[in-house]
Amino acid sequence: AYHPGRHLLADLYDAVRLTDAAEIEASLKEAAQAAGATILMSHLHVFQSSGGVTGMVLLAESHISIHTWPEHGFAAVDVFMCGEARAEAALEVIRAALGAGRMVVRREVRGAELT
């Protein structure tokens, strides 16, 4: 049965540690665990030009994604989780890991018409 998904779109400004893919991947996995979600796989890519990182953790409950622009101190993070997973807890782990000075979050419900 479908449980409507919570989708958090977080824009993180004045962030740091935006180029270390291994550290970012560890943070995303820690975030998934904090949410009580089940990790299926993860993949991160580093852009040689800018040092920016783009990546994804696929979850049984949907996904966490990140795209960073270190030259702007900016990261776009998505936490999309269905069921009982705690999306807000996951986002707090990532915000702390990136030391974001400011975070703008939009909270959307996916599949709302299935309820």
Place this chain on the structure above:
Amino acid sequence: AYHPGRHLLADLYDAVRLTDAAEIEASLKEAAQAAGATILMSHLHVFQSSGGVTGMVLLAESHISIHTWPEHGFAAVDVFMCGEARAEAALEVIRAALGAGRMVVRREVRGAELT
């Protein structure tokens, strides 16, 4: 330099062909090409329990993601593209591939405060 990202959140109802991971992966790649985006990698997972598919195409311009619930004829699709990539064109390819009877799209700008 950062070009603000367009992020389309599409909820597709009354959709079909939601269990064929190979076909869905081909559609996502075709969508990326229609947008003029550059594919970095893709990964799709099939849930044995429901036949649902969850997956992702990472792009140089950000990502396309999909999560399907075949038992509800529902798919949640994200098209997040920075720069000049044509996100709307990508979404139309996916909608057509899934034969969605109805699609609800929210259009968000990511990193708006960097402009």
